[in-house]
Amino acid sequence: MSPTAEAGVAPACVIDAVDRRLIVATQEGLPLVLEPYRAVGEVVGIEAAEVIERLRRLLAHGAVRRIGAVPNHYRLGLLANGMTVWDVEDAQVDRLGADVGALPFVTHCYRRPRNLPVWPYNLFAMVHGATREEVEVKRAEIAGLLGSAARGADILYSTRILKKTGLRIFA
Amino acid sequence: MLDAVDRLLINALQGGFPLENRPFAAFAERNGLGETEVIDRIRALTESGELSRFGPMFDAERLGGAVCLCAMSVPQERFEDVAQLVNALPEVAHNYERCHALNMWFVLAADAPAGIAAAAARIESVTDLPVLRFPKEREYFIGMRVQA
Numbered sequence: 001m002s003p004t005a006e007a008g009v010a011p012a013c014v015i016d017a018v019d020r021r022l023i024v025a026t027q028e029g030l031p032l033v034l035e036p037y038r039a040v041g042e043v044v045g046i047e048a049a050e051v052i053e054r055l056r057r058l059l060a061h062g063a064v065r066r067i068g069a070v071p072n073h074y075r076l077g078l079l080a081n082g083m084t085v086w087d088v089e090d091a092q093v094d095r096l097g098a099d100v101g102a103l104p105f106v107t108h109c110y111r112r113p114r115n116l117p118v119w120p121y122n123l124f125a126m127v128h129g130a131t132r133e134e135v136e137v138k139r140a141e142i143a144g145l146l147g148s149a150a151r152g153a154d155i156l157y158s159t160r161i162l163k164k165t166g167l168r169i170f171a
Numbered sequence: 172m173l174d175a176v177d178r179l180l181i182n183a184l185q186g187g188f189p190l191e192n193r194p195f196a197a198f199a200e201r202n203g204l205g206e207t208e209v210i211d212r213i214r215a216l217t218e219s220g221e222l223s224r225f226g227p228m229f230d231a232e233r234l235g236g237a238v239c240l241c242a243m244s245v246p247q248e249r250f251e252d253v254a255q256l257v258n259a260l261p262e263v264a265h266n267y268e269r270c271h272a273l274n275m276w277f278v279l280a281a282d283a284p285a286g287i288a289a290a291a292a293r294i295e296s297v298t299d300l301p302v303l304r305f306p307k308e309r310e311y312f313i314g315m316r317v318q319a
Contacts, residue, residue, distance in 0.1 A: 026226050029224050029226035032214050033210070034207075035192055035193060036194065037192065063234050064230070066228050069184035081267075083269065101310075101312030106312065112240065113305060156269040156270060157269060161266075161267055163254075
């Protein structure tokens with residue numbers, strides 16, 4: 001099995017020089033004008049229709065996850081941000097990870113490598129809430145779902161955002 | 172303070188923004204709002220920080236790039252200095268202080284997988300602290316389903 005297949009990651013989407021310019025022109029965001037795709041096209045040097053067609057293709061290939069807005073959790077009152085981490089048996093982690101990821105309050109859920117002896121956890125699920133008490137209730141729900149397959153667990157609350165910029169993929 | 176229209180906008184804007192010549196008009200019509208009202212509100216919400224960004228969300232890995240969660244155990248007395256050194260790298264997309272012996276968690280993003288190793292090595296050399304890497308092995312869900 002190739003490392004890519006093992007990781008469950010789809011192959012990279014083939015992009016050309018125009019796609020690359022389109023990404024550079026929009027990775028900071030869409031312009032807030034009546035015809036944003038035309039405005040982007042003027043920067044890239046293509047028509048609005050081609051911008052739309054290329055974004056549609058990138059969406060279809062998963063290279064664009066979605067087009068929309070990213071809310072700031074803290075400003076929306078979700079002040080507690082807990083990274084719950086679990087040591088789940090390897091044979092069960094993918095089945096249980098899918099169940100945890102499907103919980104409505106889990107915003108991200110990944111399998112990552114352990115780093116023994118300091119880090120025995122292989123399942124990461126991010127939980128947000130207005131208060132830590134609210135996060136703890138959700139964490140207990142995950143614990144119930146994992147049952148005895150979770151041999152250890154921890155939660156890492158964020159105490160401060162030190163940096164937050166969007167991903168700059170291409171310079 | 173957010174009003175009902177702001178909340179409606181934040182909830183409705185979390186995906187599926189229209190791909191057509193006048194997308195704000197299409198979006199506005201769907202939600203019973205005006206085109207310029209939507210544009211003005213998004214601008215205000217972005218400027219006030221309720222929205223972190225508005226536009227296409229790219230998947231760096233699908234574009235041939237790489238992303239990696241990393242963690243460091245930083246001695247308390249060096250924390251601010253190390254945070255500055257780490258944040259100075261353009262590859263560091265976000266960085267959080269967390270309650271744990273591993274007290275600094277950040278995400279590295281690069282246009283190729285080799286860029287991750289290089290950035291981690293650079294951080295180790297400027298801080299003289301080990302960087303633990305936690306690359307994603309499998310993703311079970313990603314999406315922001317926040318109710319405003």
